[in-house]
Amino acid sequence: MTDEGEAEATKRDTSRRYLVPVARLELPGEPDLVHLSLCQWLPRVEEWATGLALCGRSAEQGALPEDMAVTCPECEAYRPKYQAVLDRELA
Template sequence: MTDEGAAEAVTLDTSRRYLVPVARLELPGEPDLVHLALYQWLPRAEEWVTGLALCGRSTEQGALPDSTAVTCLRCEAYRPKYQAVLDRAPA
């Protein structure tokens, strides 16, 4: 779900948050992993943004395509808990 792809493929609800794959920071020594992060609409900036990875690592800003495989085992371990909370969130 890239910023451009998300808008074209699916109209996202700006009042909700989503889990999306995100890229690692391009820093020396940073493991080459794809992480999961929350994706939410930021009204002040008028754009979709991502936060820290679920595992706590800093990542590049923006979502990767939905088809991107998440390779961080710590993020995957947190996925069920985060997804359950997001599924229960009021629309």
């Protein structure tokens, strides 16, 4: 996670999950896109972790700054569905 990403992560509620921008996995042939991933607190290791991108592609571990523009159109297409689920978790 970047220094800026770490600062933002300290402001998060550890009982919630968040949608965050993540970098593409640095593999040959992977498009240079910024993806979206779920970020959640892992109490066992006491760190925030991200998973696969919403589009299913592998992504680098750790969130990018929250104001980073997501450039993956597939991740953006999934955003409303995932956000609706996260919003329901708050209710």
